[in-house]
Amino acid sequence: MIRAAIYARYSSDRQKDRSIEDQIALLREMCAREGMAVISTFEDRQISGGGAINRPGFQSLMRAAEAQSFDVIVAEDMDRLFRNQADYHTSRERLDFLGIQIHTASGKVGKLDGSLRALMGEMFIENLVVHTRRGMEGVLRDGRHAGGRAYGYRAVTGKPGELEIVEAEAEVVRRIFAEYVGGKSPRDIAHDLNKAGIAPPRGESWNASTINGNLQRGHGLLLNEIYVGKIVWNKVRMLKNPTTKKRISRPNPPDQWRVAEAPHLRIIGDDLWRMAQARKRETSRAEAGAAAKPRPHKQRRILAGLLRCGSCGGSMVSAGDRYGTYRIQCSTFRESGKCSNGRRVKRDDVEHLALSGMQRELAKPAYLVEYVKAYNDERRKLARDGVNQRGKLERRKGEIARELNRAIDAIVKAGVDPATLAGTIKRLEAERDEIEGKLAAIKESDKVIALHPAAIDRYRRDLEKLAGLLPRPDLGDCDELGESVRRLISAVIVHAPPNSEKLEVEIRGRLEELLEAPTFMRRSGGGSLLVAGEGLEPPTPGL
Numbered sequence: 001m002i003r004a005a006i007y008a009r010y011s012s013d014r015q016k017d018r019s020i021e022d023q024i025a026l027l028r029e030m031c032a033r034e035g036m037a038v039i040s041t042f043e044d045r046q047i048s049g050g051g052a053i054n055r056p057g058f059q060s061l062m063r064a065a066e067a068q069s070f071d072v073i074v075a076e077d078m079d080r081l082f083r084n085q086a087d088y089h090t091s092r093e094r095l096d097f098l099g100i101q102i103h104t105a106s107g108k109v110g111k112l113d114g115s116l117r118a119l120m121g122e123m124f125i126e127n128l129v130v131h132t133r134r135g136m137e138g139v140l141r142d143g144r145h146a147g148g149r150a151y152g153y154r155a156v157t158g159k160p161g162e163l164e165i166v167e168a169e170a171e172v173v174r175r176i177f178a179e180y181v182g183g184k185s186p187r188d189i190a191h192d193l194n195k196a197g198i199a200p201p202r203g204e205s206w207n208a209s210t211i212n213g214n215l216q217r218g219h220g221l222l223l224n225e226i227y228v229g230k231i232v233w234n235k236v237r238m239l240k241n242p243t244t245k246k247r248i249s250r251p252n253p254p255d256q257w258r259v260a261e262a263p264h265l266r267i268i269g270d271d272l273w274r275m276a277q278a279r280k281r282e283t284s285r286a287e288a289g290a291a292a293k294p295r296p297h298k299q300r301r302i303l304a305g306l307l308r309c310g311s312c313g314g315s316m317v318s319a320g321d322r323y324g325t326y327r328i329q330c331s332t333f334r335e336s337g338k339c340s341n342g343r344r345v346k347r348d349d350v351e352h353l354a355l356s357g358m359q360r361e362l363a364k365p366a367y368l369v370e371y372v373k374a375y376n377d378e379r380r381k382l383a384r385d386g387v388n389q390r391g392k393l394e395r396r397k398g399e400i401a402r403e404l405n406r407a408i409d410a411i412v413k414a415g416v417d418p419a420t421l422a423g424t425i426k427r428l429e430a431e432r433d434e435i436e437g438k439l440a441a442i443k444e445s446d447k448v449i450a451l452h453p454a455a456i457d458r459y460r461r462d463l464e465k466l467a468g469l470l471p472r473p474d475l476g477d478c479d480e481l482g483e484s485v486r487r488l489i490s491a492v493i494v495h496a497p498p499n500s501e502k503l504e505v506e507i508r509g510r511l512e513e514l515l516e517a518p519t520f521m522r523r524s525g526g527g528s529l530l531v532a533g534e535g536l537e538p539p540t541p542g543l
Helices: 018-034 056-066 085-098 111-141 167-181 186-195 208-212 270-292 331-335 347-362 366-412 418-445 453-466 479-486
Strands: 002-010 036-045 072-075 101-104 153-155 163-165 230-233 236-240 247-251 258-261 307-309 316-322 325-330 489-495 504-510 524-531
Touching (some): 002 018, 002 056, 018 036, 018 072, 018 418, 036 056, 036 072, 036 366, 036 418, 056 085, 085 101, 111 230, 167 270, 186 208, 186 331, 307 316, 316 331, 325 331, 325 347, 347 489, 347 504
Parallel strands (some): 002 072, 072 101, 307 489
Antiparallel strands (some): 153 163, 230 258, 316 325, 489 504, 504 524
């Protein structure tokens, strides 16, 4: 009896979810007629066939193929499996090597007709894009909106493409333009909107970028011409990354934009719009001029990208320098005002505290030994607890294998309708997978980890070299040294309460560089709290 795996897919949330069940029912009938036993089913719901890499069900199907779990893949049509030639040829080459055939409702798929049908599927997608763009241009010519969300408006029920003004949001739009023309920065405007509890267009908070937008792409509230009664379409085009199969946007030149008059959607007057755009151009020229001035090369800091706010978890960014002293501040506070802590702290103080604390901690490897000992003790305890459980799980796994064999024999030899046993087989397979996961966890708990003395010595030497760089630890000519230290750290949490001189730094890092056991490579260690002027508090076992 030929073992078959069914694959079903539909691509749009506008299609019926029932489509999957209908495809599977059709294919089960076909397999029964052809004398094939359905071993398993795989499905992808609301996922395009344009990229196999982004379809979890298809990837599971290919993994099962590698395990030789079936002899043939059955799908309603080729476009359910492939709408891309590269995906077809790559997968077909692997399936041919494994000896697995492809069948559809119309019969076996050969190499030639398979290639032609994959080409036709790809051409269908390309033609669909052309037809969709043509339709959207027609919508625009009619004075309707061709897609995308615009703050201040909502769609008119039952009238595709038609918008109406939401007056409460329109007032917010007028406020933003008036405050911007009056001299407020987008960052200050976002802060005030968040304080007032006004809901943003999307997400949880207003940000400066939401208001300011991107001049090249023509995005952003201050650049949206719909507020003066003009619908602008085709500012960007969507391209599919051939590696990831994910869509990315690229800006189109202004001469490719499409504009339609929509005076009924006007929210602000022409004068206010012109003044806002004049300020935008002036600001952009000032920024471009500043960018054009030659700047001294900025050396990368050792902790760059690792600093986090202790109040909200946002990243800490440069907040300018005063009298040659560089400071950092929470980016969430700066951009949206959603973080309550706007205190600026000296960057040198944070770096000196973190790096000198690391130096002291690694100088006492007994802490690390204690950490690893506690970790291994816990693993051994889990191993002892799992001894009895392992025996029970192994016995049940054997029982499931026998039950599955009996079910397959009933289908193959006794002629039982596969549909009647599908639920039983699926339940047994799910239980088997769960048991295998538990057995793997028990096996993992048997392993222990050990400190790598050479790694400890290496990092201690590196950290001693850093002493000469403090309190300004630029990487400079010691990139290799800096990267070695950065491999130890996953984050540096800065605890700097507002209206206080108190400064604490919590280091969260990884032990994998100090361990030789591969079982620990993907696990992070604990955290250590470093207090300005006090060292470690309390002495904890790992970075």
